[in-house]
Amino acid sequence: DTAVSQTPKYLVTQMGNDKSIKCEQNLGHDTMYWYKQDSKKFLKIMFSYNNKELIINETVPNRFSPKSPDKAHLNLHINSLELGDSAVYFCASSQGGLAGGQSFFGPGTRLTVL
């Protein structure tokens, strides 16, 4: 069983389109994340979300929005895609509390905006 899964694995789209990336975790974790890895391979947090709180990285454009239908899912919606949005997007999850330091990552979604 895959712990953290993402779909699609590859996403190619035109500028201006709206797209979504789905993420599911079957670990029972209470916190999920979206990270962006840019062309220089730098990984940066975009969002942290649990059932109580959404923490948004202040540098993330408001064209990006996380949506969580339930505790096991955190989808990423992107409106009006731009060339600079091309990147690999990783979903992750972790368990809060004192024992919850480790994050488990999905395989990534490579987004290419043409």
Added chain:
Amino acid sequence: AQSVTQPDIHITVSEGASLELRCNYSYGATPYLFWYVQSPGQGLQLLLKYFSGDTLVQGIKGFEAEFKRSQSSFNLRKPSVHWSDAAEYFCAVNQAGTALIFGKGTTLSVSS
């Protein structure tokens, strides 16, 4: 501000030679510490982690790392590198239930 520094952008090591990748962090309290590896076109694989206790931690694939509180460092080591170790290595820190802060990564090349 919280940050992770990996001073070496690119390292080349001969196959069979030893390896040390450096990582320094700046954090308000002692964080949890991690090393991840990413092969080309692949996702992130956890090599090892430090939460507390013994400051020398063992990971997968023969890697180990040592936490030095006085130096705010968590360097990754391997006594004998294999060609398959060529990849991107990321050091990361966090506290429980919070997002990871990553270093910019070190690219490891292995020469024969």
